[in-house]
Amino acid sequence: MTELNQTAIRVLVVDDEAGVRDAYRQILLESEVSREMEGFHALRSRLFNKQSGAQSRPRAHSVGFEPVFCDQADAAVAAVKEALAQNRPFAVVFLDMRMPPGADGVWAATRIRELDAAVEIVICTAYSDTDPCEMGGIVPPEDKLSYLQKPFHPHEVRQMTIALASKWRAERRIVRLAYFDTLTGLPNREQSRNRLKGALQAAREHQRTLAVLYLDLDNFKRVNDTLGHAAGDELLCVVANRLKGSLRYSDFGSVDSSPNARPGDIARLGGDEFMVLLPNLRSSADAGVVAGRLIDALREPVQLAQNTLVITPSVGIALYPQDGADAETLLRNADLAMYFAKRKTPGTCAFFDVSMNARALHRFTIEDRLRGALERGEFYLQYQPQFDVRTGTISGLEALLRWTNPDLGAVSPAEFIPVAEETGLVLGIGTWALRNACRQAQAWHTEGLPVGRMAVNVSGRQFARAEFPREVAAILKETGLDPAMLELEITESVVMADEAWAEKAINELKHLGISLAIDDFGTGYSSFGRLRHFAVDRLKIDRSFVTSISEGSDDRAIAAAIIAMSRSMRISVTAEGVENFPQLTFLQEQQCQDAQGFLLSRPLQADAAHELLRRVNEIGDATRTQRLRALIG
Numbered sequence: 093m094t095e096l097n098q099t100a101i102r103v104l105v106v107d108d109e110a111g112v113r114d115a116y117r118q119i120l121l122e123s124e125v126s127r128e129m130e131g132f133h134a135l136r137s138r139l140f141n142k143q144s145g146a147q148s149r150p151r152a153h154s155v156g157f158e159p160v161f162c163d164q165a166d167a168a169v170a171a172v173k174e175a176l177a178q179n180r181p182f183a184v185v186f187l188d189m190r191m192p193p194g195a196d197g198v199w200a201a202t203r204i205r206e207l208d209a210a211v212e213i214v215i216c217t218a219y220s221d222t223d224p225c226e227m228g229g230i231v232p233p234e235d236k237l238s239y240l241q242k243p244f245h246p247h248e249v250r251q252m253t254i255a256l257a258s259k260w261r262a263e264r265r266i267v268r269l270a271y272f273d274t275l276t277g278l279p280n281r282e283q284s285r286n287r288l289k290g291a292l293q294a295a296r297e298h299q300r301t302l303a304v305l306y307l308d309l310d311n312f313k314r315v316n317d318t319l320g321h322a323a324g325d326e327l328l329c330v331v332a333n334r335l336k337g338s339l340r341y342s343d344f345g346s347v348d349s350s351p352n353a354r355p356g357d358i359a360r361l362g363g364d365e366f367m368v369l370l371p372n373l374r375s376s377a378d379a380g381v382v383a384g385r386l387i388d389a390l391r392e393p394v395q396l397a398q399n400t401l402v403i404t405p406s407v408g409i410a411l412y413p414q415d416g417a418d419a420e421t422l423l424r425n426a427d428l429a430m431y432f433a434k435r436k437t438p439g440t441c442a443f444f445d446v447s448m449n450a451r452a453l454h455r456f457t458i459e460d461r462l463r464g465a466l467e468r469g470e471f472y473l474q475y476q477p478q479f480d481v482r483t484g485t486i487s488g489l490e491a492l493l494r495w496t497n498p499d500l501g502a503v504s505p506a507e508f509i510p511v512a513e514e515t516g517l518v519l520g521i522g523t524w525a526l527r528n529a530c531r532q533a534q535a536w537h538t539e540g541l542p543v544g545r546m547a548v549n550v551s552g553r554q555f556a557r558a559e560f561p562r563e564v565a566a567i568l569k570e571t572g573l574d575p576a577m578l579e580l581e582i583t584e585s586v587v588m589a590d591e592a593w594a595e596k597a598i599n600e601l602k603h604l605g606i607s608l609a610i611d612d613f614g615t616g617y618s619s620f621g622r623l624r625h626f627a628v629d630r631l632k633i634d635r636s637f638v639t640s641i642s643e644g645s646d647d648r649a650i651a652a653a654i655i656a657m658s659r660s661m662r663i664s665v666t667a668e669g670v671e672n673f674p675q676l677t678f679l680q681e682q683q684c685q686d687a688q689g690f691l692l693s694r695p696l697q698a699d700a701a702h703e704l705l706r707r708v709n710e711i712g713d714a715t716r717t718q719r720l721r722a723l724i725g
Contacts (some may be wrong), residue, residue, distance in 0.1 A: 284359030635669025
């Protein structure tokens, strides 16, 4: 009874007799009233046509009622419509069976049930010819239809109202648990799907444009991991409130120009994924305007647990009818568009186009074949030599992961490595690559070949694990490789993503005796000032800078500055992507230590790399140019 005590029960009373309506009014509006015997007699006289001598005592009623009164069936239907529009539905409707000269109670009950499937309807009649079974068939479901025979006692009305309202509220709680998100209060996936199906039906009938926006928060997992799930839940509530506050239909001349979103227009699909439904747009471009406004609203700083965060959403947009004619297709295509927006430029929106389906299918095929590829032995390593451009000798080799699948053929690392990262498969694959690279380096070293160092790429997921340094130590012990021969390459973006952890992890790895290189340097916007916090041994200049250094561009000055500042900080530099002699000459002039690229050598199979190392041993004394020509040729 707690909820009943807190909120008044909304009741609709429909009867054509003013005296009966007044009787209901006295019953439902009574609160801590001391009824005099004369008043009680008058009430009973009206309802039951007889006198009562029973004594009454002042009583305090704990349940409150909020009755609305109508004298005709059509007015009752209008009242139900208005209540639903205001999101203040009636719990119980008392309907007189006969209300001349207008429509009767059956007509009203049928229309009311069409509007509100949950409301409890009580048919009131003084006649015995009403068949409850027949009425249940006309106004289903039968379990939400009750009967009250006239004349009736005031207690019957009051207690029936309380009992039916309690049943109505219990059912609403169950529905809320089934169809609404308990954290944000927004409709959940099931409810949003039902809303979308209804909106699609209306769009078909009225030839309207409809849009589905699929939102996913960028880097939400990091909030949970760093600030805790309580902060993550608080952030989701903030996002839900900002979405509700930013969605306005009046912007686009919708037939529904109310400033507030209707229930179901915004939904939480699960995790950090939300859906926004725009049921009536003038043009597809309007969906992009709404998406932009939602992105701007969510980008506003959020204060959580004494931390100020900026969260951006990636948004995918699918339109009816061009992008799908049913709810499942539109949701899937909006999700696909969101995925491509996140991959291309997080914090932006993208409209679905049919080419996304082909690319997504290819991506899912890669993921499917990637699972089990390690067990099937489909991975192998190639080795790209790194040259000391000052002496013309080989200073090391970089182990590069390759994958060939019987169905897909040779798959580019640019395609399968991001998928491996997203699915977590990169953890097992990365461990395999590190172990086999160390094993191969130890085998060549035992043979007396001048391996120098073996460089191995480390994924962001590997590097983020607390146990990663211990795994590296175990592999070195297992393979017997001298730690000084191993160099791990970590991309600049991974290091900058969590600088505190990066500093700790790099120090632990350095303690093992290995060397660390920051790969793709110059693309992650880190500074040399921040770099001082990391005990790295090498910077690898990204190939995007090396490509144009011979053209006198700004990249030439940037590359020269990186080399000079690294030298002053006693950090070695390797230039990637060297493809012509002017680039090589520039690097030699700038006293860059190492270089790698197609001009010097393409990635080699293990046997070809073995042969190259053997030739290095045979060259002996020679000039830098002679050594390079002998090795490159």
